[in-house]
Amino acid sequence: MTTPRFSAWLGTDHAMPWHTNRNGGLVPVPSGKGLDLRASGPVIPLCGQGAIIGHLFERGAVSRRVLRLEPDRIERIVATKGASLVREFWGGYVAFLLDAQGCWHILRDPSGTLPVYWRRLAAGIALASGLEEPPFRYQDGVGIDYEALCLHLGAAHHAGAATCLAGVSELLAGEVLCLGNDGVRNTALWSPWDHVHDRRQDAQVTADDLHAVVSDVVAAWGDVFASVLLGMSGGLDSSIVAAALHRSRTRVRGVTLYWPDGEGDERAWARLAAQSAGVDLQEAAYRFSDVDLDAPVVRDTSRPQLSFHVQALAATDDVLGYPRAISPGTAATTCLV
Template sequence: MPAPQPRHGRHARFPWPHADRRHGRTIAVCRTLLGAMRKSCGERPARTHRRFQAHPGAMTAPAYVMTFDEAAGNPPPTVEQSPASLTFARSLGGLHIRATREHVIAVGDHGIIIGHLFTRTEPSRRVTELAGHEADAIARSAGAGLISRYWGGYIAVLRTAEGEIRIIRDPSGTIPAYWYRQRDRVVILPELIPRWNDRWRLNADALVIHLWAPHLLGRRTCLAGLNELLPGEALCLKGRDIAVNALWSPWKHVPDRNRIAAVEPALLHTAITDTLRSWGNCFPSVLLGISGGLDSTIVSAGLAGSATALHGLTMVAPGPGGDETTYARQVADAFPMSWVSSAYELEDVDSTAPVVPHVPRPFLAHYVQAIVHARSRIGAEQRIDAYFSGNGGDNVFCLMRSATPLVDRFMARSSLMEMRRTLSDIATLTQAGMSAILRSAVARWLSQGKRKDGSGDARFLNSARLARARAACGSHPWLETPAGKLPGAIAHVRMLARAHGNDGFHSRWTEPPSVAPLLAQPIVERCLAVPSWEWIAGGRDRAAVRDAFSGHIPEALLGRRSKGGPGGFVERIYRRNEATVLSLLRDGILREQGIIEDIGRTLARRQGNAIDPLVPQRLLALAAAECWARQWGAT
């Protein structure tokens, strides 16, 4: 049965089954009036952190647990104790697999794919079954053909002709993959299982790096012995040998400085809209976070061409820039969807609990808890099959405000006229003077090869401990720059590395999947080919994608430069929980492990000086890490 067409408009709410438009609007008006009455009377809803049940029939995320045991026998306890949703079982050359049955695609006798798969054609085609010759081709290539001829959000398992087992994570990183060695076994899973938590211990060196610059950890997590399989990588298992091979790297899609060509806006538009449409067609209904910013508006436009019933959610925070409903309403009016705004609620935030408990690196933003509660309330009354967002858009679309594009022009031997145009574009974008831009460009050019790990946020971190951790921890492999690449491309790949590592806020065992479609392989590869000066053309950030969607989204949204955010809500969280936050940081694991300074003494030294308005946000982030760390205990 086709999904019902969603309503949209200025006051639309999520449609109840069999409810007509007037009834839905009446419900919306009544709820609005009731909320206003409560606010005027000072009534506050009761604080609750209960778990909402997903709507009956809603999809759950692709999930799995795998254990590799060379002494192939009965599945080990780690597989038998897997979550109940994993009803598919198969053994392959010593690898025991449990997975969500509805997400499994057989690769002949060679293995399986778990998740969503599409062809690399335009238009893309959803693949739910592979023909014999297609499966054989994937197996012969040891997975390389899967990367080159398909895209999607998947984990693939293949047995090669040499008897090696390969677990492959797709380049978008949609489905997480973590692995660890347990005696003579290797366990691979997408998220931590609560009843196994007693086996983990904190990796303090990794945690201090995470608090300094999260994207630098690469394959390491903040739990000892637990490793991440990065997007595009394959975990190769044979006997007791373990290796990690990169089947995909962003650098393979970045042109050398002497092979740069302009990218046609129409081609970029086609790649993005085809990818978004293909993703949307996988789900009867999608809940999309909408801010009215460029990224979420592009996702809305792409999903509007799919068969999904699209629902929009806009979170509203207090303070300047916190209420983006004016822009979000324009999105809802432009594309077929139902739409609702929801205020960030302090009652939805627990400053003494991990922001997201089931991840091996801590989420550091408490406002995420309010988003989870808002989504869950909607999911309890309305079927939601996936959570979509515009996450990663700024990174993929190379949001850059520096002199780097001018350096790229010089190194690419552009004409004097082209360099002048780019200089003017940077001046318009940054409002900086020409001489200041030129000085910055010269400094950037002279610093080539000197930038290793970039910079991070060292506030309140123990400087000696941070220095030791930086020396001990390896870096992200994408930050190892090949020769012949321009500084703008290097910055772009760094942005892409920062975009990953967000596994979603909801448990894959029981909740719908979280999808960041702008990180999809076809979009990323197309955008990596765009030179930095095209991203700032005309003095506009993300100019190439703005040009690609000119005429396809409302002009007021296409040209929007402002950005909102939950900063006002974060400030309120801190004011309400300041005593708790400071208590957590004075006597917690972070202090015990020497990760942070003496917070009380540091704040006392700053009294009488101008206080950085971002200090409360930083202290909340450290408190979030403290609460997460207390799940695991000391190193």
């Protein structure tokens, strides 16, 4: 799968001042006044009031993939500054919304599937899904925030909007970045606490609801892609995904990885799970030679992340035949291709 990407500029110069041919695969997206937006992947235009980058599904007993929106839906999304988008839809997306006052609202969906980094420059605001392009590089004046780096290394799971790069912030999942005449501000449209129900609710009803939601969401994602390569350990998570993918029309292939010395060898459990779900399973060994302690695990990232064994995980492409670059999402159990 090619992950949707974007680069955006909001400033006095309406055109992106640093854009070069290096932004391969990013094409201009008609969006609205004052925004230079370039993206790859699925794009849903919003009739001159912005655009949605990524994958969108309408909520329901059976989720429906959305490739275009009706004018009344667009008006409601813009009028509520993205609140109705979060209520009525789900997916992996970033929405750029232009309201009637000429203010831009950038919404990162609650799943946080697509990253959103932003940086304030003298002439405007730059936003992007990655840090490999201007103006987020070292040669663009971006340096390490050592205080933030120390905090991250001490409590990595407490990460907030601040990154380990000076002057570069991350828009958190479920938040909106509002850019208007009164400056820049963040607003939270979604919180997990809004979905904490009364604990006195019947446990069987809760279990049934969870089963229905997980089955629907996994099947909906599976239908987006021609095939799914599923990392399988035989454990709970991958076994649930394998079973839920039976509802989709995609082709499912499984893979399990193991260390040659026998440590962490879960092939027996993976074989049982694959057989039960009707999934063809491939097996491949990690190689210690693929681990380089002197090399970064992930390049062009806002924070150090992932264990060094992920290098060996990514290097199994020559065995499996599925080239895989290390990215912040490499640790996920599912690879959509």
